[in-house]
Amino acid sequence: MKLALLQAKKNLGNTSDNPAVGCVIVKNNFVMSSGCTGINGRPHAEQNALIYSRNDIKKSNLYVTLEPCSNYGKTSPCVKSIIKSKINKVFFSLKDPDTRSNNKCTKQFKKNRVKVNCGILSSEMKNFYRSYYKSKACGLPFVTAKMAVSKDYYTKNNKGKWITNEFSRGRVHLMRQNHDCVLSSSKTISDDNSSLTCRIMGLEKRSPIRIILDKKLEISTRSTIVKTAYKYRTIIFFNKNNKKKIKTLKNLKIILVKTSLKDDGNFDIKKILFKIKKFGFSRIFLESGLKLTTYFLTEGLIDDLHLFISSKKLGNNGSNNFKKVIKLFSKNIKFVNEKVNLHGDKLITYRFV
Ligand code: AOF
Ligand code: ZN
Numbered sequence: 001m002k003l004a005l006l007q008a009k010k011n012l013g014n015t016s017d018n019p020a021v022g023c024v025i026v027k028n029n030f031v032m033s034s035g036c037t038g039i040n041g042r043p044h045a046e047q048n049a050l051i052y053s054r055n056d057i058k059k060s061n062l063y064v065t066l067e068p069c070s071n072y073g074k075t076s077p078c079v080k081s082i083i084k085s086k087i088n089k090v091f092f093s094l095k096d097p098d099t100r101s102n103n104k105c106t107k108q109f110k111k112n113r114v115k116v117n118c119g120i121l122s123s124e125m126k127n128f129y130r131s132y133y134k135s136k137a138c139g140l141p142f143v144t145a146k147m148a149v150s151k152d153y154y155t156k157n158n159k160g161k162w163i164t165n166e167f168s169r170g171r172v173h174l175m176r177q178n179h180d181c182v183l184s185s186s187k188t189i190s191d192d193n194s195s196l197t198c199r200i201m202g203l204e205k206r207s208p209i210r211i212i213l214d215k216k217l218e219i220s221t222r223s224t225i226v227k228t229a230y231k232y233r234t235i236i237f238f239n240k241n242n243k244k245k246i247k248t249l250k251n252l253k254i255i256l257v258k259t260s261l262k263d264d265g266n267f268d269i270k271k272i273l274f275k276i277k278k279f280g281f282s283r284i285f286l287e288s289g290l291k292l293t294t295y296f297l298t299e300g301l302i303d304d305l306h307l308f309i310s311s312k313k314l315g316n317n318g319s320n321n322f323k324k325v326i327k328l329f330s331k332n333i334k335f336v337n338e339k340v341n342l343h344g345d346k347l348i349t350y351r352f353v
Contacts, residue, residue: 001093001121004063005128007036007045012128013178014039014206016280019066019096019132021045025053025087027060044069046078050085058086065125067092067118070108071100079105082114089115093125097136134303134353135282140273143301144179145286145293146172147322148308154318155290161192167342168308172287173198175306177206180281181235186214188289195224196287197232208285209233211276213267213292217245221252229253235279237272269299290320297329303353304337311344326350 007022014020018041025033032055035048043051046068050057068078068090082090090109095118096102109116126133131142148164149155157163176182177198184196189212197207210225210232217240219226225234226249235255246256257275262268276284286296296302307326329352337349 001063001065001091003031003034004065005121005124007034008065008128010036011039013180013208013283015041016180017041017135017277017282019129021064021066023049023062023064025049025057025060025062027057032057032060042075044075044078047075047081050081059088061089061091062087063091063120065093066129067094067096067101067103068105069096069098069101070104073100079108083109083112087114089117091117091120093119093121094129097133130303130353131283135277139277140270140301141180141277141282141284142303143273143284143286143296144175144304144306145296145302146175146306146308147293148310149322150310150312150314150318152313152315152318153321153323154314155322156191156320157314157317158319159317163314164308164310164345165343168310168345168347170200171342171347172308173200173203176208176285177203179208179283179285181209181211181276182285182287183211183213184286184288185292186212186219188287188292189219189223189225191289193224194287195228197228207232209235209281211235211237213237213272215261215267216240217242217249219249221248226252226254237267239267269295269301273301290322290325294325297325300332300352303351305350305352307348307350308342309346309348
């Protein structure tokens with residue numbers, strides 16, 4: 001099951017609204033085959049593992065991280081394929097919260113003389129499937145926020161682009177690739193001229209879709225993000241009748257979503273998150289400045305926050321301090337998940353849900 005979980009992790013954040021599942025087929029203590037949910041959610045992990053087994057897998061045991069599906073969706077039921085393959089015993093860790101499959105496979109397996117066991121490694125798996133369970137329960141995507149601060153907690157370096165070191169920044173790229181999309185504001189984009197892609201060799205194709213909140217369509221057509229939109233899907237939420245700019249951005253392959261504002265003249269972020277989920281994005285990586293991140297915290301919309309703390313102070317060269325914000329919301333922190341040392345920089349993960 002640990003191997004199956006490693007398989008599941010391979011495509012996390014790249015399976016759209018389908019969960020990232022892992023599957024391992026074992027016979028006489030040999031791994032016969034393995035598979036994970038395909039990019040964009042299909043084929044399912046079990047189908048991949050069954051198809052790619054080169055040897056005879058009859059009477060094998062099959063380990064899968066999530067309850068195999070038993071319904072006809074966009075693909076045919078994994079339960080049926082497993083039965084057809086004459087698997088001896090199925091071990092799955094968690095029940096699928098999707099009502100079409102929930103608690104349904106055991107009966108079908110037993111009817112066809114396939115043994116079943118549920119629950120191995122369930123606490124580790126519950127952790128892994130937090131985003132899937134959340135999106136199934138309330139229709140909102142899972143939000144992971146990232147903040148980079150100096151040792152004295154400034155989020156902005158007035159004298160340069162970077163605050164944290166290259167190891168921290170590499171870790172951010174790794175985090176980007178297991179999310180469907182990265183969310184930022186046009187203000188942050190214009191401050192940093194960021195590209196928000198994953199630039200780890202071999203993982204470039206895992207770059208998330210970029211979503212920018214830009215109420216007044218102020219984004220510069222010369223910004224890296226706009227210039228690379230032909231290569232990396234980019235969506236802008238806006239509210240402005242600027243026909244010329246709309247045409248220019250559309251020609252540059254930007255997808256534009258006009259969105260109404262609240263009475264106070266701001267975007268309704270929760271409404272935007274529901275919309276993002278409807279696009280099929282379940283895991284969002286929020287990479288923005290102090291203002292938008294604080295707003296997300298105020299609205300209780302952040303699930304995990306990764307705080308990268310540099311070993312260097314910025315002093316007079318720093319602005320937009322995060323210290324008071326994190327202190328203010330510390331009462332909402334359920335627990336601190338990890339503490340990683342990145343060559344002097346520190347990474348602390350706060351869990352809010
Ligand atoms: C599995 N293995 O790898 C995944 C499963 O529309 P479909 O046919 O792709 O079915 C979608 C549902 O299948 C999804 O809501 C979830 O319940 C399940 N996902 N099941 O057996 C997999 N990704
Ligand atoms: Zn399936």
